[in-house]
Amino acid sequence: MLEAIKKLGEYETEKEGTEIEDIEKFVEKVPLKNTKKVICIVFKAINGDFVYDHIHIEDYDESKSIKYLYRSTQHKQYNVTPTAKITTVKGKVDIKNIIENVKNQLFRWFNTYSNENSLRSLKKALEEKQEEIFRDFASKYQELTKDERNNSILTIIIQDNGVNKYIGDIEIFKKIFTESVEEKFKSRKWGGKKVEAKGSGICCICGERKEVLGLALPFPFYTVDKRGFAPEFTREDAWKRLPICKKCAEHLMAGKNFLDTYTLKSFYQGYKFYLIPNFVLGEIDEELIKEIKRQERNKDYSVEKYSGLLIEDDYILEPIKNRGDLLNLIFMFIQQKQGGFDIAKYVEDVPPSWLNRLSATLQEVNRLPIFKEETLKKLGIVGKKRSGDLKDIDSTRIGGLVESFFPKSRETTGIYSKYFIDIVGDILAQKPINKDLLFSAFMREIRNRQVNKKDYEEKILVLKSFMLVLFLKKVNLIKI
Numbered sequence: 001m002l003e004a005i006k007k008l009g010e011y012e013t014e015k016e017g018t019e020i021e022d023i024e025k026f027v028e029k030v031p032l033k034n035t036k037k038v039i040c041i042v043f044k045a046i047n048g049d050f051v052y053d054h055i056h057i058e059d060y061d062e063s064k065s066i067k068y069l070y071r072s073t074q075h076k077q078y079n080v081t082p083t084a085k086i087t088t089v090k091g092k093v094d095i096k097n098i099i100e101n102v103k104n105q106l107f108r109w110f111n112t113y114s115n116e117n118s119l120r121s122l123k124k125a126l127e128e129k130q131e132e133i134f135r136d137f138a139s140k141y142q143e144l145t146k147d148e149r150n151n152s153i154l155t156i157i158i159q160d161n162g163v164n165k166y167i168g169d170i171e172i173f174k175k176i177f178t179e180s181v182e183e184k185f186k187s188r189k190w191g192g193k194k195v196e197a198k199g200s201g202i203c204c205i206c207g208e209r210k211e212v213l214g215l216a217l218p219f220p221f222y223t224v225d226k227r228g229f230a231p232e233f234t235r236e237d238a239w240k241r242l243p244i245c246k247k248c249a250e251h252l253m254a255g256k257n258f259l260d261t262y263t264l265k266s267f268y269q270g271y272k273f274y275l276i277p278n279f280v281l282g283e284i285d286e287e288l289i290k291e292i293k294r295q296e297r298n299k300d301y302s303v304e305k306y307s308g309l310l311i312e313d314d315y316i317l318e319p320i321k322n323r324g325d326l327l328n329l330i331f332m333f334i335q336q337k338q339g340g341f342d343i344a345k346y347v348e349d350v351p352p353s354w355l356n357r358l359s360a361t362l363q364e365v366n367r368l369p370i371f372k373e374e375t376l377k378k379l380g381i382v383g384k385k386r387s388g389d390l391k392d393i394d395s396t397r398i399g400g401l402v403e404s405f406f407p408k409s410r411e412t413t414g415i416y417s418k419y420f421i422d423i424v425g426d427i428l429a430q431k432p433i434n435k436d437l438l439f440s441a442f443m444r445e446i447r448n449r450q451v452n453k454k455d456y457e458e459k460i461l462v463l464k465s466f467m468l469v470l471f472l473k474k475v476n477l478i479k480i
Contacts (some may be wrong), residue, residue: 001330001348002217004278006205006248009255009283023174025250026181028071030083030260035060037144037152039086040399041133043125045160050122051085052129053159055136057144060153067166068155069177078109080180081167083155088143099134102154118172122156127295185216185249190225190235197224197238203245205252214238216249218256262296265314267333268399269408269417271344275316276330278348285327291319309359310399311422321355329355331428333421344418345425354430357475358398365471366396371463381459399424401471404464405441410448427479433478438468 004060013025039060043050068301069079078084084105086098110123126133144152158165160463167173186198189461197214215224215238222231224238231237244252263275277292279285309321329352333345369375376382406420419437426433442465449458472478 001278001332001346002252003204003275004253004276004330005259005282006251007255007282008258008277009251009253009277011286011289012258013251013254023069023168024066025254025257026177027065027069027257029062029065029257030264031072032060032062032065032068032070032153033261034151035085035153036148038156039140040157041126041137041154042157042159042164043122045158048118048121050125050158052125055133055140059141064166064168067168068153069166069168069173070153071177071181072363078105078112080177081173082106082109083153083167086149086152086154095138097389098141099138102137103130103134106154113176122158131451157163172435181253182246185244185246186213186239188215188235195235197236199237199239199243201239201243203248204243205248206245208245210245212239212243212245213249214242216244216246216252217242218249218253221343223340224226262292263316266309266382267311268403269420271333271421272336272341273310273334274330274332275314276332277320277327278330279327281321281326285323288319288323288327292316295319308397309355309362317355317359321352321359323352325351325353327352333423333425347425347429350428353429357429361474362396362398362471365467365474368470371467376463381463382456392418398427399462401468402427404461405438405445405468406450407445427475430477433472435478435480438472438478 038060040056040058042053042056044053067081068082069081070085082105084102087101106126107123108128110119110278114123126457135272141149141152156167158170158369187194187196198211200209202209203212217385222242224235227233227235232242245331259274259276263277264277265273267273277288295318309317319330320327328337328348329350331345331347331350332343333347334341335344365371373382402423403420403430406416408417408420411417419441423438442461446458446461446465449455449461469478469480472480
C-alpha cells in the first residue's frame with residue numbers, strides 16, 4: 001500500500017519532469033474544501049516596519065491554497081502558519097468567543113515564531129492595534145451569511161509598494177512552514193520533552209540506504225504516542241520499525257493529499273473508505289488520473305448514467321473498472337476517532353474486471369421482473385395505489401443492500417457493524433460469504449418487522465434477501 005501511495009505522490013509532485021515547489025506537497029486542501037470566504041488582515045510594509053491598514057473579505061479560491069499555506073497541527077492550539085479556520089459553536093455566532101479564539105491562535109503562533117526580526121515587527125503591529133483589528137474583524141464577520149460564517153478562514157496579507165503579498169509569497173513564512181512539517185517527520189514532544197527518531201538505515205519504501213526517519217508516516221494508524229508501541233519502549237528507535245527517508249516521506253504526504261482530495265469517500269454506518277489505485281506495472285496511467293480528478297471536480301454523475309457500486313457517488317469507479325487489469329485496487333475502510341482513524345477492513349489486489357463483473361451482475365439482478373413495480377402490483381405484494389419507483393426495493397449498491405440486514409441502529413454490541421463491513425470487504429476480495437451468518441441475519445430482520453407488524457418493510461426485506469442471494473450466487477460467492 002505505501003508503495004502505491006508513494007507512486008501517486010511522486011507522480012503528483014514530479015509530473016512532466018518538473019518538480020513543484022516543496023511546500024505545495026504539504027499544504028492541506030481537503031479541510032478547506034467547503035470554505036466560502038477568507039477574512040484578510042492587511043498590514044502595510046513601511047521601511048521595514050508594519051502598520052495595520054484594514055480588513056477585507058475575499059472569496060475562497062482553491063488555486064490560492066499555496067498562498068494561504070494552511071496546515072493544522074496535532075496540538076490544535078495554533079496552525080503551522082497564521083492561516084486559521086474560524087470556528088463557531090454549532091453554527092451560533094458568539095462573536096466574543098470567536099474573537100477570543102482567533103486572537104489566541106494568532107498570538108500563540110507569533111509567540112512561538114516571533115524570534116525573527118520581521119515577525120517581531122509584525123507581532124508588535126498586531127499587538128498595538130489589536131483592539132481596532134478585532135473590532136473591524138467583528139464588523140466584517142457579521143456581514144457574512146450563516147453559511148459563510150461557518151465556512152471561513154482568517155489569514156494575513158502584507159501590502160508592499162501597493163502589491164498584496166499572501167503569507168505563501170513571503171520567504172519567512174514559507175521557511176517556517178516547510179521546516180515545521182519536515183521536523184514532524186523525525187521529532188515530537190512527549191511529556192514536555194522533545195524526542196528525535198532518526199538514524200542510518202534502509203528506507204522501507206525505496207530500499208536505499210540513507211538517513212531514515214521514524215515518524216514520517218502521514219497516516220495515524222502507526223504511532224508511538226504510547227511508549228509501549230515503540231521498539232523496546234524507546235521512541236528514539238521508532239525509525240527501526242518504520243524507516244522512511246525524507247524523499248519518500250514527502251511523496252507519501254503528497255500521495256495522501258491526492259487520496260484525501262479525490263478518492264476518500266463516506267460509506268455507510270459512519271465508515272469511510274480510501275480507494276487506492278496500485279499500478280502493478282509501475283507506470284502511472286496519466287489519463288486515468290486526469291479522469292479521476294475530472295470526475296471529482298465536476299461531480300459528473302452522468303457517465304453512462306452510472307448509479308454507483310458501493311455507494312451512490314463512487315462514480316470514480318466507472319473509468320477504473322473499464323480500464324482492464326493493468327492496475328489493481330486497494331480498499332481501506334476506516335472509522336474516524338479523535339486524532340485519527342482506525343482501519344476497520346483492508347482489501348487489496350482487487351482487479352477492475354472484478355468490479356466490472358460485480359456492477360454488471362448487480363444491474364442484471366435489479367432488472368429481473370420480480371423486483372419491478374408492475375410485477376409486484378400484479379402479484380399483490382404491494383398495493384395498486386402505491387406509486388413511484390419503489391426505491392426501497394431497487395438496491396443498486398452493495399453497501400446499502402448488505403446494510404439492510406446488519407443495521408447499526410439496532411445493535412448494542414457493535415457486532416452488526418463488524419459483520420456488515422466484513423461482508424462488504426469479502427465481496428470485494430472475492431471470498432465466499434458465510435451462508436449461515438447471512439441467512440440468520442435475514443430471518444432476524446424479517447422476524448423483527450413481523451413482530452412489530454411492519455408489513456410493508458417485511459415484504460421489502462424479503463425481496464432484498466432474494467436479491468442479495470441471487471447476486472452472491474451469480475458471482476459464485478455463496479452456494480445454496
